[in-house]
Structures are given as structure tokens and as C-alpha cells.
Amino acid sequence: MMPKRKVVVFDLDDTLFKEIDYLRSAFRAIADEIKARFGIPHLYEEMLACWEDGQDVFGTLISKYHLPWTVDDLLRRYREHVPTLQLDAETVHLLETLRQSCVLGIITDGRSVTQRHKITALGLEAFFKPDHILISEETGTSKLSPESFKWFMDHYPDHLYYYIGDNPQKDFVCPNRLGWQTICLKNDGRNIHPQDFSLAEAYLPGRVFQRMRDIEQFLMA
Secondary structure (H helix, E strand, C coil), rough: CCCCCCCEEEEECCCCCCCHHHHHHHHHHHHHHHHHHHHHCCHHHHHHHHHHCCCCCHHHHHHHHHHCCCCCHHHHHHHHHCCCCCCCCCHHHHHHHHHCCCCCEECCCEEECHHHHHHHCHHHHHCCCHHHHHHHHHHHCCCCCCCHHHHHHCCCCEEEEEECCCCCCCHHHHHHCCCCEECCCCCCCCCCCCCCCCCCCHHHCCEEEECCCHHHHHHHH
């Protein structure tokens, strides 16, 4: 009997890439625009320090420099900017290896324009078919609902299903209930959101790995 093929689905933020890189890209774009329009220099470093201190970055900028914008204006620039991002070498190697024998997908929560810009900047269209990229704003369902996971099960019956994410609060509960194997990429200290492994068992991943290369070895064993 031939072994079952694998369906391997990824989270996006802090899994395929580090969300902090998007934040830095957005802060750089906003700082560059403010410098070009109002002549205020060195705002990138100031914004990053403000964020690291847990302050209201955009409210502080507007108040300190009397910018003629609202917080919503800056949030829109943050969410809609075209980022500069790059996959790391281990992630590229994993995706190149998996696509030879596995069905690949993405299930991610977020706004369509933001997530699409990330996906394009990272070059992920080279690895994932367009209809295998499911974004919550486009599907109308979050990762805490089973619909996106069931989409892969309906389209690829009699496969083995894997979901790779980083956030136990929402990434694993639905695929766990559906019988998927769930894998968590451990926070290396750069994740924006902390990982909470003290949650109820239903929310916890089946396996936790430190590196993408460890995940590759597990999936290809």
C-alpha cells in the first residue's frame, strides 16, 4: 500500500517569517514619508524605541511633532505599506523540499491587503497555489473556526494533515479537533506575541520544534 500524501499548512506571521520584520519595515516606511513631507529626521529609531518601551507609538508621534494626521491615518499606512521582507534560508529549504511531495497551504488571520503584501514580498506564490492561501478577511472565518481547515480536507481526502504555527491561543485548537498533527515553531526571542503553553491541552500543539530544519526532518522522516 502506498503511503498517504501529506497536506502541510502553515501559519504566516511568526511562522514563515518574523512579524517584527514587518513592523520594522512599516516603521521605516512611515518615518521616510514623514521626513520627506515634514523634514523630521531620525524617526525610525525613535519609533522603534517607543514600541520597545510599550508606548503608544503613533499617538506619541502625532502629539510630539504636531502631525496633521490621526492615529487611524498612521495605522492605515502601517497596514497598507508594501513591506521589504525575506524568507530565511531554512524556511526556503523546507518549502523547496516539501513542495516536491506534499500539498502546501497557508491559513492566516488578518486583513487581506496586509497579508497579501507580506505574501508577495516574501515570494510565497512560488510555493503555494493561489487558492491554497486562505486569509481570514477573505474567507470570513478565523483560525478558531474549522472551515479553512476543512477546505483542505474536502479537497484532499485521505491525506495526512499537518498545521504549523506559533500561537497556542488560536493556532492549534481547530486542527487538533479535526485530527491534524499540529506543530509549533518555538519562539526564538523575536516573536511579537509570547507563547503560552499553560493553556488547556486542547489548545496545545502535538509537537514543538526549535528550528525549521527540525520540522523538515520530522516531516520527511
